[in-house]
Amino acid sequence: MVMKGDGPMVVGLMWSMAVLCTFFTVLRTYTRTVIVKSFGADDIVFIVACLMFVMYTIFLTISASIGFGQNTWEIPDVDIPPTVLYSAIGQTFSIFGMAIAKWSLGLFLLRLVCTRRHKIAIWLPLILCFITSLLCAAFFWFGCTPIEAVWNRALPGSHCNVLPRVPMYYVYGSTLVFTDFYFALFPWLFIWKLNMKKREKIVVLCSMSLGIFAAAFGILRCSQISGLTSPNFVKAAVRVILFAAAEQCVTMICIGIPVCRPLYRQCINRRVSRDSSNCNNISGTHQTVALRSMIGGETRSRGVTWNRSTIRDSHFPTAGELARHTSTSEAGFDADENRSDDEISVCEQRGSSKASMDPEKG
Structure with missing residues (x-):
């Protein structure tokens, strides 16, 4: 009908x-x-x-x-x-x-x-x-x-x-x-x-x-x-x-x-990565931090929160420091990048707040 x-x-x-x-x-x-x-x-x-x-x-x-x-x-x-x-x-x-x-x-x-x-x-x-x-x-x-x-x-x-x-x-x-x-x-x-x-x-x-x-x-x-x-x-x-x-x-x-926020942010990161692929004047670790800052996020590495103020105020690491922190920084970036809202729990924040460090003191 x-x-x-x-x-x-x-x-x-x-x-x-x-x-x-x-x-x-x-x-x-x-x-x-x-x-x-x-x-x-x-x-x-x-x-x-x-x-x-x-x-x-x-x-x-x-x-x-x-x-x-x-x-x-x-x-x-x-x-x-x-x-x-x-x-x-x-x-x-x-x-x-x-x-x-x-x-x-x-x-x-x-x-x-x-x-x-x-x-x-x-x-x-x-x-x-x-x-x-x-x-x-x-x-x-x-x-x-x-x-x-x-x-x-x-x-x-x-x-x-x-x-x-x-x-x-x-x-x-x-x-x-x-x-x-x-x-x-x-x-x-x-x-x-x-x-x-x-x-x-x-x-x-x-x-x-x-x-x-x-x-x-x-x-x-x-x-x-x-x-x-x-x-x-x-x-x-x-x-x-x-x-x-x-x-x-x-x-x-x-x-x-x-x-679906992790999916949106992954798409943004890929776009930013393509746009910045020709920039070779930044080392690997700090390029990751820069890309993370551009999309409004943060990179956490063993209790350290790296953001725009951290990049601006902290010193650039030496070769030894870079070797020690490159793997953890990149791992922290990848893990945090794909975090959805359900992974930002009160329990996690309570446990990590006591162990937070001052980035300027290493």
Whole structure:
């Protein structure tokens, strides 16, 4: 059946967002497996969230090919139940997909912290998201009697007031919005105290606080929840479907950006290395330090932090010093270059702060 009404728009936007989610999933997987070599549970959960979004898009595409996006009176009566059924299955993937995306972010933050109170502060909203997603799905599918009335409201004797579905939708949506704001602000409590350059901290924190944009789409989605119970469901639910898809897509993009920072920085380093390949007046060790400084990073070598001020104020090493420190400096540069945000932990900073040295004293 040819898509009509808002169907082509819904399908086009959702597949565009699905491509974006897949793109960031590929970038994240490559970064974690090849560059950082630190593939973990949060990456697996991120991939699962992407698959859930793709399934959401597939079922909405099937629903739109039957009649979703049109007014009820424009669709043959025989096509209304399958239209609603496929969209309901797609929304189920969306309910769990958004919660899983929040779990990916939460598990990512767990790799940053080491104190028990910080871990508890992360686990609480994750558990809350898990519980509300289960309840929302249960209220969605078991809120009507018989269950078939969920997608065929024309059944004689059916009614959909068994469970308070609409209040549950608002609770679920509010929980996701709260979680977005919570995880956007939470990193500022401990990352700001780390022994990093101020500019570097601001970049990391801003990239990890992009979840506020997902919260904005979550608020818009909550404002359209009434469309889920409208008699003209296949038309009235278009906005809530799109806002739900946008919320999950933006969530995954915001999670992927900070995790892929080592990939961005590697690309920058390669570009800088090509531009400076003809400069032969700088020794190997100090060229590494210079390149590192140009991209706004730092090179750590056995507790020593080499930055622009270090290069400016410290003396050039002698031949003996250069021989002793070349291998460690280069190793420190390569290791730090590919560090992702999850490797900048409070535990590591606490352990290394006591052993830090003054570069001018060697």
